[in-house]
Amino acid sequence: MLTLSLITKILFLCVAAFLAAFVDSIAGGGGLISLPAFIAAGVSPHIALGTNKFCASCGSLTSVLEFIKSKKIDFNFLKYLLPFSLLGAIAGVNTVLKVDEKFLETLVLILILSVGIYSIFSKSIGKESTFKGTTKLNIFLGIILAFCLGFYDGFFGPGTGSLLIFGLIKIFGFDFVQAAGNGKLLNFISNITSLILFAIHGQIDYLIGIPMAIFMVLGAKFGTSLAINKGSKLIKPIFITMSLSLACKILIQNFL
Template structure:
């Protein structure tokens, strides 16, 4: 009983943070590990609960008109293809090298966002053109693939990409990133389910509390805007980097 209560509280907090700026896995994954699940069940169970919450957050951003389907209708298929290939590809890159590469990128994002005073605070979206759509498709495919087999920092990369490619502020970037992140999550969730790596006795109650956390977090993000999202985004980006540094030296 204690495990379920602990996981539900952790799930609520994880979904609250994740719906605003990404990085919720930093809270939920260690919580599932502390509950005694094996690594594959940790990932599968967390993916089930987090994907359910992600759907709720996505719907809220959609109904608040912070999602641009004129862009996403082109990006979603590439995210799906990338995620499918990522899940089913035998990696030729050594994981240690990949860890270092991702660490450098996520540190760059966190530090750049910290020192850029104007980044993501105003919505400078000017419309769709060949350049930003081409870069958007590359972003969608690459991060779909990345999320399919690895995953840490995917939400942060997507938000940063939408700000720099399309000129969105943090609120609109978070809304569009949430949809792509949800799409890429579906592929790996299906795989975990097929292989029976979801512990539903934990996954279902945690999913309920993650849905509540996602609703609350999305509501706060939409109400408070980019000035709230930016510091949380920077904090979670640097926290992901910190976790990866710890992993490298342990």
């Protein structure tokens, strides 16, 4: 039975879901908004993670379809990377209890801070595409990127989208829009893998998850449309903001 307090909680989470999907579809980092909202609403951590994966996967799928429609996703090279994103996610989920999480958090903090600071001072990064096709080297590096970040997403998660965007720009010479589109599909594959495992273990609250998923679809559609139309001028500042915000969150939560 829906009570007033439950309706209020769902409305609060739906607003957070819209904002999270909007930001995530542009530059990654939507979990910075949605996960704290779950905790603030009194949802238990495991249910929060599982339900967030359910909602985020719906938003990610919407973004992927919009990017495909605008021809910002290149399947010619992604066909090599996607299987490794899947395998990485499976490996990450299966080893989550065997690796010291503190080590991973420290590594990600360093990576995210480096990415954010580098992006601030590099005026040319992601501004224009210099992609000239695939080579054995960039495919090999792309496979390593897909596997490692798939593993990370299955194991831990925060910052995967931002790291994928940065990695695709540096390896393939994409602009921010191309990197966001291709990165979103890779991120979706690792997301859906983790989602299936959360669902199997009954860690999803569909009562709040379904309405949140609807708002994430709307937020993702709006954000992706803006990203495609406004390009790097919109994506870069949001990308830098979310990268540095995530780094601060990890630092404050685990090291201070």
